Amino acid sequence: MNPDDPRAQRTRARLRAAALDLSADGGGAQPSTAAIARRAGVNRATVYAHYKDADALLTDAMEEALAPVIRAASLCPLDSPAHRAPEPLVELFEHVNTNADLYGRMLGAHGSPGCAAALRTRLTDELTARFATGERPDGSEGIPVALHASFLAGALIGVIAQGTADRGAAWRPDEAADAVWRLIRPRPATPPAPGH
Template identity: 60%
Template structure:
């Protein structure tokens, strides 16, 4: 199968839309390949031509979300005041709120390990690259940049996961400010 073929691209788009649609209805761990195939109007064999399982499909479907989170983290000014949320972080939490059901599905207890790993990997990479170019908060020179980036990635993902799965109806500006205050003590 040629992934550049327009038919393959259309099929993958339908599969991604189907799994995300199903994920808004129930836990990812309960979604079967047969249900995705039915929702996408393809047969099961077609699903397996493109993805080994539902988790891989869901992780691919959330790639835009991974990009959004990584981009926001990379754009966040690290020297902003502690009591004022930087705009990229505010936009990130607004994005998560707008897609809360999907983030809850992907980061919750029945979520996608591939999505979590991909998000953490991408976010860590973005931050590590940023740190290598001199944009690193002061006071951490005794910690390797990769460890620092991994720590911040885990913290942000943990806050997002907590917010969408257990924190209740906290407005995104409050959630973003809480994270920022943890980041900038």
Template identity: 60%
Template sequence: MNPDDPRVQRTRDRLRAALLSLAAETDLGDVTMTAVARRAEVNRATVYQHYADLDALVADAMDGAVAHVARCAALCPLDAPRDRPPEPLVDLFGHVADRAVLYRRMLSDHGSARFANRLRTRLTDELAARFERGTRPPGAVPARTHAAYLAGALVGVIADWVGGDGDPGPAGEVALATWRLLRA
């Protein structure tokens, strides 16, 4: 199958949209390939022609979100004042807030381990690339270790923030609290 074929792209777009729609309505653990096929109005076999399993579809469907979060994290100026979060970090948490239900479902115990790993890995890669170009505070740890530490912290904060039962608080407040922790 040629991934550049417009028909393949349209089918994958429909499958991704169907999965995201279902994930916003119900726990990811309850979503099946049959339900995705039904929502996308394709044959179940078609789903398996494009994706080996539900985790592969989830990872592909959330790739844009992962890329946005990673881009925001990598753009944060590390010398911003401690009392005001950098705009890219506010953007990152605003993006997550706008999709809080989806992130909650993806990062929950019944969510997608592949998504959580992809998010952490993409954040680590983006930050490590930035750090290797010399844009990080001086430190005694290797750039990749520093990047992995920050990526794990961000994913942990995001998962905790969207995973709570109550109001997670405004994105700006969470961005400020996270920034203060990262700058400590």
């Protein structure tokens, strides 16, 4: 099978859409290959012609769904003022809030470990590439680029997972962006008053 063939691309797109729909609709369990095939209107053999298993299909589908998160990480101006979260970070949390059920299932306790790992790897790679060119927040001198990128990617995934795990306690997107920005780019400490 030629992956560049338009029919193969359409089939893969249908399979990815079915996997995402089932992940968003499901009760916390990862959808089976058979369920994905039924939703996409194909037989299970077609799924296996394109993907090794349901986890590989879900990981591929999530990679596409995660594109806005990766885009926000690549566009976030790391030299923005410390007192206000940059707009791409706010947009990231607005996207996550809009798709909270999907992210909750993807990153939650019953989610696919491959999806969380794929997001962490993609974010780490994006941040490493940016940091390698010297584009880093102030105060990061002496911290190895790969360590810094891995730390921020893991922290961001953790915040997204926490914010989508309990919808009753979900943060507003602007509040989440502001809190994360304060952690990424701490505000200067106010010196203690004389005599304290």
